Amino acid sequence: MKVLVPLFAARWRGLALALLLAATTLAAGVALLGVSGWFLTGAAITTAAASFNLFGPSSMVRGFSFLRIASRYGERITGHATTLAILSDLRVWLFGRLIPLVPFKGQDERTGDFVSRLTGDVETLDLVFLQVIAPLATALFAALGLGLFLWFVMPTAMPVALVGLGVSAIGAPLLLALSGRRSGAAVIRAMSDMRIAALDGVDGQADLVALGAVPLSRQAFGAAAADVRVARLKQARGVALGAGAAQFGAGLTVIGVLWTGLQAIETGDIGGPLMVGALLAVMAAFEVTGPILRGAGRIGQSMAAARRMQAISGAEPAIRDPARPIALPPGGVLELEGVRFGYSAARPVLAGINLRLGEGERIALVGGSGSGKSTLLGLLLRLSDVDAGSIRLAGLDIRDIRLVDLRSRIALLSQDAPVFIGTVRDNLLIGDPAADDATLHAALRRARLDDFVRGLPEGLDSWLGESGATLSAGQARRLCLARTLLAPAEILLLDEPTAGLDRDTEAAFLADLVTATAGRAVILATHAALPDGAVDRVYRFEAGRLAPG
Structure with a gap:
């Protein structure tokens, strides 16, 4: 991922704004669900003789709802615009590296592979910020905010919630990323082979027809496409298993928080409406695990693409300028x-x-x-x-x-x-x-x-x-x-x-x-x-x- 660091640094303002909006969206969502649970539960259990202020909670629900909509829209616009700008910068950088590497002799790479690096590998890296960096940073923000909230409201539930969130948002994605490294690299190789087969078929179409070799070309492309399908299916199974594990962890966490909340109600440390609000806030915080898991399932593919990019950055062109060039005088002999x-x-x-x-x-x-x-x-x-x-x-x-x-x-x-x-x-x-x-x-x-x-x-x-x-x-x-x-x-x-x-x-x-x-x-x-x-x-x-x- 060293290739992306200077590109990210050049676009840090857009990335920082996207992260801020993503964190605001999550905070507004957690607050919205928590306040809604507290409000509805409090209103339901209030007796006719007791008074319950409906205006404050209802105003908060509306406010958090509008804030979440606005910040989500801004985060999508900003995040995608910045990511597309980074991909554009990456393509320009890669094209500049590839041109001097097309040597006059000793050609080790094929044109189709250069095309694959310039298109497929770059496109694979679009999820690095949107589905890895931003969700992970948001998850850390969510853990900090949730921990502070539970520390004041229901301290006994704080360890359960933080451990559960950590396992679901970090532990499960990490295992998924490690297990998916091989399948991700296989996807990159298979996609590159398929692009090479397609370009060979297009470039040599006249000769293939003249020699009656179209069936062989079609067979080669079919084999490459089948390899892509197998690699992607294996990758999809990993993502599905990771998502299932994260949902299971979320369910266990909610049960643990509910258990500690019921005990807190029995001891009189917390009221029922506030406990329901805290429980729903914990559930809302797990929203961040979705994009993290989707990104973790493809992080192996992104790492393989990044390694191919890194290989380009470290490759030396066959022909280089002299260390101390001499100015070329006039004359054309x-x-x-x-x-x-x-x-x-x-x-x-x-x-x-x-x-x-x-x-x-x-x-x-x-x-x-x-x-x-x-x-x-x-x-x-x-x-x-x-x-x-x-x-x-x-x-x-x-x-x-x-x-x-x-x-x-x-x-x-x-x-x-x-x-x-x-x-x-x-x-x-x-x-x-x-x-x-x-x-x-x-x-x-x-x-x-x-x-x-x-x-x-x-x-x-x-x-x-x-x-x-x-x-x-x-x-x-x-x-x-x-x-x-x-x-x-x-x-x-x-x-x-x-x-x-x-x-x-x-x-x-x-x-x-x-x-x-x-x-x-x-x-x-x-x-x-x-x-x-x-x-x-x-x-x-x-x-x-x-x-x-």
Whole structure:
């Protein structure tokens, strides 16, 4: 739970107000039931000859009733609003931690598991305050207030009530939490596996259909869903048993308080109406056990989610900024000398790459799939570090430069660059958040997409749908190119930008590339046939080395 401490500290005002309102709600409920019992009992046993003041108790009943309604409403609004704000903060924190942990090599985590952490694990933690921290704090307040009340009204019942409340509100939930740690962790694992299976099925839907593997995918998802059901049923049984134990403890406590109250009446230490009021007040104090038990039943699940969060906070990204970064001077000359790299020591992908890219030059890298083109581009962005050799930008080794400075000078358009759900403007502003409409249209014009966007009903504010569903493949690729052109980078890395396009669209895209990237240095990795004048030089990958193409 260390992850939540600074987030709670940042929202302490809202949490404190929610706790105050929760304590007020419980106090008003206890007082309401206690006064009602005293009032009704006193009125029932009063003889016609005796007088009983009805106005005072009836006014107190109304007052406590309205107070309980108002404080309960305020507590729900404040508590849930603060909890949602904390979850929002947690998602932002987690997203910031996850991005640097997506490494270029040595990928240990799957995308589905990252999604599970960002959604399911965060959502699991919503009960920590509402069903654990706030109810426990309220229970302590209830114990203190109830103890003081019984000390003055019926001292002999105080130990019985406090022990019973402690066992029901703390003891039973603690046992439930300890016994539910394993089932809670099982729920988290099962939910993560189910999300991974669902994402794999969605992402690979076309291949699954083509290969006739849909039944196997459905079977895998069904097995994961069955594991979730089994884990949740086990968790639900624990919650039901805990609730039953707490109710049993509450019943025993009420019997004990009634027993001591009857004895106090016989000795004349307390009157009947006041004893009934005290008994009902004790019963009302046990209202706090409900949310505590619900939270305790899922605390194991929350602890497992928190451990996964903690693992993220302690994980070190594969690539970090240098301890003493050097300021990147002007200039866009890029040099590679003796660059070696491999995903494993036994099988290097790059075996001594030497390359120089001058300012404004355009070169193409060609070669078969797996020859190392995309790997080399990733190294230029320092998604991973070279095993040997060096990469220099403006005369500096890129390992001595801050990542933000390096990536402001070099931009990448990958073959699977996504069109994000949103508008044309939303997608373009990723390249330059400060760009105005004229700048956006200029980038679209260079990518040969401006006329199309101007013809849309809403222009730049036209909705593109999920993954650019309203665009053709060529239009989507040109939109991504325009987004890349908006970046201030002096060097553009284009990784198979025409992959998946038909020949006519591919030829048109490459023909426009010269004009679109004018004034910038370009490294183009491609399988496509290049039109004349598209690049200044061509290099071919052969056995991990570059040879003139």
